[in-house]
Amino acid sequence: MSVGMSNCGPLGWMSDERGYRYTPTHPETGRPWPPLPDALLQLWNKVADYPQPPEACLINYYGPDAKMGLHQDRDEEDLAAPVVSVSFGDSCLFRVGGLKRGDSTRSFRLNSGDVLVLGGGARLAFHGVDRIYPGTSTLLAEGGRINVTMRRVRRAVESRPETRVEVCQDR
Numbered sequence: 001m002s003v004g005m006s007n008c009g010p011l012g013w014m015s016d017e018r019g020y021r022y023t024p025t026h027p028e029t030g031r032p033w034p035p036l037p038d039a040l041l042q043l044w045n046k047v048a049d050y051p052q053p054p055e056a057c058l059i060n061y062y063g064p065d066a067k068m069g070l071h072q073d074r075d076e077e078d079l080a081a082p083v084v085s086v087s088f089g090d091s092c093l094f095r096v097g098g099l100k101r102g103d104s105t106r107s108f109r110l111n112s113g114d115v116l117v118l119g120g121g122a123r124l125a126f127h128g129v130d131r132i133y134p135g136t137s138t139l140l141a142e143g144g145r146i147n148v149t150m151r152r153v154r155r156a157v158e159s160r161p162e163t164r165v166e167v168c169q170d171r
C-alpha cells in the first residue's frame, strides 16, 4: 500500500492478512490509540450534524507518488453518521463518484486546511485520491500530504424515553 496509516481515537482502522477491521489497540504495541485531539472533536461538532462524537480517526500519509484507489468507506455499522476529513500539506486531486463503482466521477483539488464531509446520500459514495501535487505546501517539513478521516463506527445505543409513572390524586 502506498499510503502510510495510523489512527487516533477509541478505535483504529487497520488491515492485515485477516482483512480490514477496527481495533481499540495498536496491533504491534497493544496500546490504545492516542485520543482524538480536541480541535478535531470541535470540528466534528461543527460540521457533522450528528449527536455522537467520532470513534475513529484514520491518519493517512501520502508521499509524492502515493494515491488511493476508488473505494467506499463501508466497514462501519453506523452509516447515518457522515465521514469528515481534513487535508494538511500538499494538495491532491480528489475524485468522488456515485454509489456504484462504474458511476461517473468528478475530481477537484483538496488543499491544506480543506474539510470534506461525505454524508447523507453521499456517505457511501466511491472516492479516492488520484495524485499528490508535490511542493504545493510548506506545512510539512518533509513534504507530502496528511489526511485525517473521522468516522463513527458502532451504532449508537438507541435512547429510550425513561419509563415514568406519575400519579396525582386528590385525597
Ligand SMILES: O=C(O)CCC(=O)C(=O)O
Pocket (backbone or CB within 6 Å): 058, 060, 068, 073, 085, 094, 127, 128, 129, 147, 149
Ligand atoms: O485522503 C483522502 O482525502 C481520502 C482518504 C480516504 O478515502 C480513506 O481513508 O478512506
